[in-house]
């Protein structure tokens with residue numbers, strides 16, 4: 001059952017569309033990623049889901065509720081990562097956790113949450129005295145302290161060091177294992193590939209593709225990438241005809257083929273038939289990075 005439903009969402013700033021007709025559904029219990037270049041409209045879209053912005057057109061529902069008309073109802077079931085300016089500089093970590101827990105009817109015990117996020121040693125520290133990564137971890141704790149049914153995380157691990165990033169990923173996996181739905185805006189391909197059940201790739205306010213991470217990779221040109229430099233040029237058309245090859249091109253003498261495992265065998269057979277040696281032959285798995293660049297016009 002869908003817990004977040006976005007239909008034909010449009011939002012413009014000063015006549016310029018930031019979100020230009022987005023439609024997607026987030027199923028209860030999944031981690032749904034929104035991925036896209038800078039300025040694609042990701043934050044605007046999730047702020048409409050949080051009820052912080054009013055759509056110009058279209059409808060948004062969270063557990064059947066309108067986030068603007070029933071803001072209080074949505075706030076009780078949806079946890080969102082705060083922006084830095086929304087916390088007072090003098091508030092300590094403990095006070096912030098206690099305060100936010102008090103807003104909700106059935107809050108989580110904030111102590112294990114703080115422990116999990118490495119904040120136990122910082123409970124007496126004022127917000128202004130935290131490092132960027134510690135602030136970020138506090139925002140994640142505050143998004144989860146209300147025991148939400150849906151949590152919206154925008155740039156979840158930006159500013160975290162590699163260890164804190166990995167710890168945060170496993171925390172999010174635990175959160176999902178408890179049945180919480182996660183809506184995740186991210187720039188990190190590795191994060192999206194590891195965590196997300198499905199990903200909407202957003203470009204210029206529209207959905208460029210919506211699929212599982214492996215579906216996106218397959219769609220964007222084959223899951224296996226074969227690259228090599230042939231000892232002599234291959235005849236035109238030979239590469240395109242290889243079984244399973246979705247994309248095959250000669251980039252300045254280096255051949256790049258996106259295909260399947262069958263394509264690898266076909267390449268080896270082709271080279272042997274023509275007595276061509278493949279220098280620096282590499283067979284790798286395509287990543288979400290490859291798919292992202294194929295699906296969006298600009299790079300992040």
Ligand SMILES: Nc1ncnc2c1ncn2[C@@H]1O[C@H](COP(=O)(O)OP(=O)(O)OP(=O)(O)O)[C@@H](O)[C@H]1O
Pocket residue numbers: 013014017018036037038039040041042043044045
């Ligand atoms: N309050 C605002 N007033 C005017 N323009 C805005 C406002 N907020 C966002 N925009 C513009 O809307 C477009 C989409 O912005 P948005 O922040 O939603 O994108 P994003 O995909 O989250 O980008 P990023 O990855 O850089 O955070 C951008 O062109 C941005 O400049």
